[in-house]
Amino acid sequence: xxxxxxxxxxxxxxxxxxxxxxxxxxxxxxxxxxxxxxxxxxxxxxxxxxxxxxxxxxxxxxxxxxxxxxxxxxxxxxxxxxxxxxxxxxxxxxxxxxxxxxxxxxxxxxxxxxxxxxxxxxxxxxxxxxxxxxxxxxxx
Amino acid sequence: xxxxxxxxxxxxxxxxxxxxxxxxxxxxxxxxxxxxxxxxxxxxxxxxxxxxxxxxxxxxxxxxxxxxxxxxxxxxxxxxxxxxxxxxxxxxxxxxxxxxxxxxxxxxxxxxxxxxxxxxxxxxxxxxxxxxxxxxxxxx
Amino acid sequence: xxxxxxxxxxxxxxxxxxxxxxxxxxxxxxxxxxxxxxxxxxxxxxxxxxxxxxxxxxxxxxxxxxxxxxxxxxxxxxxxxxxxxxxxxxxxxxxxxxxxxxxxxxxxxxxxxxxxxxxxxxxxxxxxxxxxxxxxxxxx
Amino acid sequence: xxxxxxxxxxxxxxxxxxxxxxxxxxxxxxxxxxxxxxxxxxxxxxxxxxxxxxxxxxxxxxxxxxxxxxxxxxxxxxxxxxxxxxxxxxxxxxxxxxxxxxxxxxxxxxxxxxxxxxxxxxxxxxxxxxxxxxxxxxxx
Numbered sequence: 164x165x166x167x168x169x170x171x172x173x174x175x176x177x178x179x180x181x182x183x184x185x186x187x188x189x190x191x192x193x194x195x196x197x198x199x200x201x202x203x204x205x206x207x208x209x210x211x212x213x214x215x216x217x218x219x220x221x222x223x224x225x226x227x228x229x230x231x232x233x234x235x236x237x238x239x240x241x242x243x244x245x246x247x248x249x250x251x252x253x254x255x256x257x258x259x260x261x262x263x264x265x266x267x268x269x270x271x272x273x274x275x276x277x278x279x280x281x282x283x284x285x286x287x288x289x290x291x292x293x294x295x296x297x298x299x300x301x302x303x
Numbered sequence: 304x305x306x307x308x309x310x311x312x313x314x315x316x317x318x319x320x321x322x323x324x325x326x327x328x329x330x331x332x333x334x335x336x337x338x339x340x341x342x343x344x345x346x347x348x349x350x351x352x353x354x355x356x357x358x359x360x361x362x363x364x365x366x367x368x369x370x371x372x373x374x375x376x377x378x379x380x381x382x383x384x385x386x387x388x389x390x391x392x393x394x395x396x397x398x399x400x401x402x403x404x405x406x407x408x409x410x411x412x413x414x415x416x417x418x419x420x421x422x423x424x425x426x427x428x429x430x431x432x433x434x435x436x437x438x439x440x441x442x443x
Numbered sequence: 444x445x446x447x448x449x450x451x452x453x454x455x456x457x458x459x460x461x462x463x464x465x466x467x468x469x470x471x472x473x474x475x476x477x478x479x480x481x482x483x484x485x486x487x488x489x490x491x492x493x494x495x496x497x498x499x500x501x502x503x504x505x506x507x508x509x510x511x512x513x514x515x516x517x518x519x520x521x522x523x524x525x526x527x528x529x530x531x532x533x534x535x536x537x538x539x540x541x542x543x544x545x546x547x548x549x550x551x552x553x554x555x556x557x558x559x560x561x562x563x564x565x566x567x568x569x570x571x572x573x574x575x576x577x578x579x580x581x582x583x
Numbered sequence: 584x585x586x587x588x589x590x591x592x593x594x595x596x597x598x599x600x601x602x603x604x605x606x607x608x609x610x611x612x613x614x615x616x617x618x619x620x621x622x623x624x625x626x627x628x629x630x631x632x633x634x635x636x637x638x639x640x641x642x643x644x645x646x647x648x649x650x651x652x653x654x655x656x657x658x659x660x661x662x663x664x665x666x667x668x669x670x671x672x673x674x675x676x677x678x679x680x681x682x683x684x685x686x687x688x689x690x691x692x693x694x695x696x697x698x699x700x701x702x703x704x705x706x707x708x709x710x711x712x713x714x715x716x717x718x719x720x721x722x723x
Binding site: 176177178180181182183184187189235 | 456457458460461462463464467469515
Binding site for chain 2: 473
């Protein structure tokens, strides 16, 4: 189970902040993107399937709850998992925790499709790729 | 009506892109943030009320639909309006259009609260501030 | 002469800041990059020569003086010009002024080469391209 | 000696790239800033002296050589050291190596002052602070 949930740690630095001294809300998307890349790095078989150049990973919706602010010196833990597998789309779930107190800073869900680059259409997720993804899904 | 909808134009540059040559999804949040700042710049009476230091504009949820990709050389028009005014929260709506064909690239809604900095709690939006905001709401 | 010096204006926003409430030093590079892109947009004949795909504009050195801090609400004017034309490299000069008082915030020089993509080597800048660039140089 | 040279590793991701598919030159400044923060994290006694709020670490010049391009999937090692200690300014040196082949991608030197916040002037670096910094200098 544990290997189905990716974890990366990010230290909050001055250049991540906004005018209130809090992490700017756009920066969290970079932290989550780092979480996703790291997740795929850890599943190289899946990654190699997606990185042929024929398929593009395309975000279609992102829904982010900002629950707490993070400040310089905070260390944030970005947990990333595949949460939903649909017929032509899937979802990844991110939870960003503040290490000093365990508070949830951000919770987000990203809906994506796998674009068939040749036809520029979302692929039906089936066959071996579906099996590979299905094995990784962790629901709440 | 027109002055209730802010408009800024952004030219897509190389440093906005991701590995597919498309605008990275985190960059759109900066484009939308630029849209909000410009919107508040154009409503200085409202801005001065919010910029006293006693109140912080805090995002609590962001829901973004990514509908089309934008590439280098595209000019994007970011339309920003206040779309919902609730008791203790409100929403701003962004629509990002691609000028060359008028396609909607991104549509997003940001839910925010006005934080009373002293108590660290979301303010009830009432009195003169409510009147000022209510006059700006543009529903779909 | 004036058309040989590009000018773009940037409003400083919260997401540009660092932990001291000043524009983060990496953000100035984006402001200057915006200045360069805008400069090339205004010289389309030159741009079309560079945008064939055979030539890449490659930065080899950047030397930046940070002279003053800029804060939220400042409007910055980024002046961009071609300052030196060498045999196989050239320089662009940027000066970023703060509009409220005319102070120079940043002064920078970027040395670049034009890379011949096929050979992956810096081109000798000669012929028509040299003439086109030479006509744009503005020394101090 | 080794503890006088900070090392952080950065994986190049899609959102770091520019229109050529190479790491954008502004992103390297963030990588180097990460290197500096990490360096100071590892020298907490020094950090606590600098983080009293009375002193600000202010960049006054940055000189960057861009030597090689880095692409998605590259892992970069950012080496950071104090390289020069002057009377009222000092320099930090960064070298960014590409792990796959050991090539130097970027080499940079950042000149900084320690600003006395009360007087808004660069401090003379002397006394205990000078001793602490002097012990960390690593020349070429």
